[in-house]
Amino acid sequence: MSLDGGCHGLRLERPVLLSPQTRSGRLSAVFVLDITPYTGPLLSGWLEAGHLIDAIVVPGIRQRQKHFSVSNFRRGLRRRLQLKRYIGNTPARLIEFGRPYDWGTLASQLSETKADVLICFAFPALIPQDLLGTFAKGGLNLHPALLPNYRGPHPLHRLAVDGQHAVHGGVTLHKMSADFDDGDILGQVSFSEADWVSLQTLTDSVARAMRALVSEVAPAYCKGSLSGMRQPAGDFVWARLKAAHTMISPEMSIEHVALMWHVLGTVPGIYLDVAGHKVRLGFQIRRLGPPTGHVPVRRWGSVEFDLADGRVRYLTYSRLLKRLVKLHATFARAPVRKSPPEIRLFGKVEDGQA
Numbered sequence: 001m002s003l004d005g006g007c008h009g010l011r012l013e014r015p016v017l018l019s020p021q022t023r024s025g026r027l028s029a030v031f032v033l034d035i036t037p038y039t040g041p042l043l044s045g046w047l048e049a050g051h052l053i054d055a056i057v058v059p060g061i062r063q064r065q066k067h068f069s070v071s072n073f074r075r076g077l078r079r080r081l082q083l084k085r086y087i088g089n090t091p092a093r094l095i096e097f098g099r100p101y102d103w104g105t106l107a108s109q110l111s112e113t114k115a116d117v118l119i120c121f122a123f124p125a126l127i128p129q130d131l132l133g134t135f136a137k138g139g140l141n142l143h144p145a146l147l148p149n150y151r152g153p154h155p156l157h158r159l160a161v162d163g164q165h166a167v168h169g170g171v172t173l174h175k176m177s178a179d180f181d182d183g184d185i186l187g188q189v190s191f192s193e194a195d196w197v198s199l200q201t202l203t204d205s206v207a208r209a210m211r212a213l214v215s216e217v218a219p220a221y222c223k224g225s226l227s228g229m230r231q232p233a234g235d236f237v238w239a240r241l242k243a244a245h246t247m248i249s250p251e252m253s254i255e256h257v258a259l260m261w262h263v264l265g266t267v268p269g270i271y272l273d274v275a276g277h278k279v280r281l282g283f284q285i286r287r288l289g290p291p292t293g294h295v296p297v298r299r300w301g302s303v304e305f306d307l308a309d310g311r312v313r314y315l316t317y318s319r320l321l322k323r324l325v326k327l328h329a330t331f332a333r334a335p336v337r338k339s340p341p342e343i344r345l346f347g348k349v350e351d352g353q354a
Contacts, residue, residue, distance in 0.1 A: 027222050028052040030113055030135070032097075032120040032127070034059050035079045038207050039121055040086035042142075045211035046119075049219060053092045054113040056083075057106070060098020103128050110134070116222055119214060120176065124153065132176055137222045139176035142210050145239065146188055147172040148231040151181035152239035156202070160263035161245045162237070163256055166193050171209035173217050175228055184228030187217035189341045199262050205341075212341050220345075227347035241268070248272045248281065250291075253308050258284060266325060269317060272305060274298050282315030 029046065033039045035058060046053065058079065061072045083092065095109055107130075117137040120127065132139040145155035149168040152158075159165040169191035175183035189209035196202055220226045241264075248257055248270055260270050261283055269280045274296045281303070288304065288311040296305035304313045315321055 026051050027117065027219055028054050028113075028115045029218075030055045030057065030110060030115045030118045032057040032118060032123050034122070035082040035086075037082075037203055038210065040082055041207040041211040042121075042214040043083075044086045045215035046218075047087060047090055049215040051219065053087070053090065054115040055093040055095055055110060057095045057097050057110075060096040101125060103131060107131050107134065117218065118176075119218060121210065126178070126180065127176060129178055140186070140218055140221070141174055141176050141181070141183070142213065143172045143174065143181050144170075144206055145172065146170040146190060147174060147181060147185055148234065148236050150237055150239040152237075154241040155239040156206075157241045157264055157268075158237065158239040158245065160196070160259050161241070163259075164237075165191070165196050165259065169195065171206060171213060173213040174231075182231060184230050185346045186221050186226050186228045187213050187346065188344045189213065190344070196259060196262065199266070202262065209341050212343055217343060217345065225349050226345060227349055229346035246271050247278075248305075248307075250306050251308055254284075254287065254310050254312060257307060257312075265317075266322070272296060272303060272314075274303060274305075279303055280317035282317045282321045284312050284314050286313040287311075288313055 028051065031039075031043065031053060033056070035043075035056070043053065043056075061075055083094075095106070097106055110131075111134075115135055118127070118132060118135050118139040119142070120139060121142040127139060143151070143155065145151075145159060146168045150158060150164075159169050171189050172185055173187045174181070174185045177183035189212060191205055191209075194201070195205035217226065221228070246264060246268060248260070252260075257270070261281065264270050265281075265283065271278050271280050273279075275298075279298065285302065290310055291306040291308070292311050293306065294311075296303055298304075298316070301318070302313050302315050304311060
């Protein structure tokens, strides 16, 4: 699943200082994910629950053969700083793994680990069953939607585009199988409208939900307290974002377009057709009144257009706006701590039945 790791302003956890100790009574995991504000809290949550990280498999950074790449250097530095922020001085082996995927080499690199389980988030390819079979409890995946709805690589984007965010929005922890997002469901955290009011609140909600599922539900499954529930068969939406999904239409409400900006605005963007030209929108700066029936009007740095319930003015997207959005996110206030999310469990094993 494609998720932007460049979100800022999320301050959930303090770094955990944990030195190597005996494995007695603890679980160990290999994580397959990038280090972002979405995933950092789940790593610290796993450690704070008393468990171990054997390795973290991160996306490989494409290397240029002849030239030094500033962007690659910045990406690597950002990854190391994020990791330090969330797990402190805890030893964690980082393995870069990029296209073309050499699963045999990865299996060899992981052969010395003694991990009980592999835990994955937003990896774009199916992990072979042979590799998952080397872990006693197989593989678990975190998916940011309430499965079986919105399987696929872009669930957050499609939930916002389809207006189904308050119905199927949330995070699912499920077993990994031979198909994408198709394994038995172990636990889910549902989202409300309040979780979608801004990109920061959505990032916070996804991170909190994944942290809770990894620190509470994954260990329960590994220790035999949960068996999971098979996903029902049916014709469910496949969450792949296409160019047409990023286009704004006059039939949309002001609230719907604002939601799309929160989720899609920075990556990949939302667009409006203005006299045959595709104009990328920034955020709304003014509500001008009821719909006028007039065509969109583009002015310097902004555009006015009708939506179903009003005429609005949006800034157009530019490099300056992109920098201002990043600057605002950097200095945004930390989200208010909420109570732990409510988790729905599937296939709970009663005492004596394990």
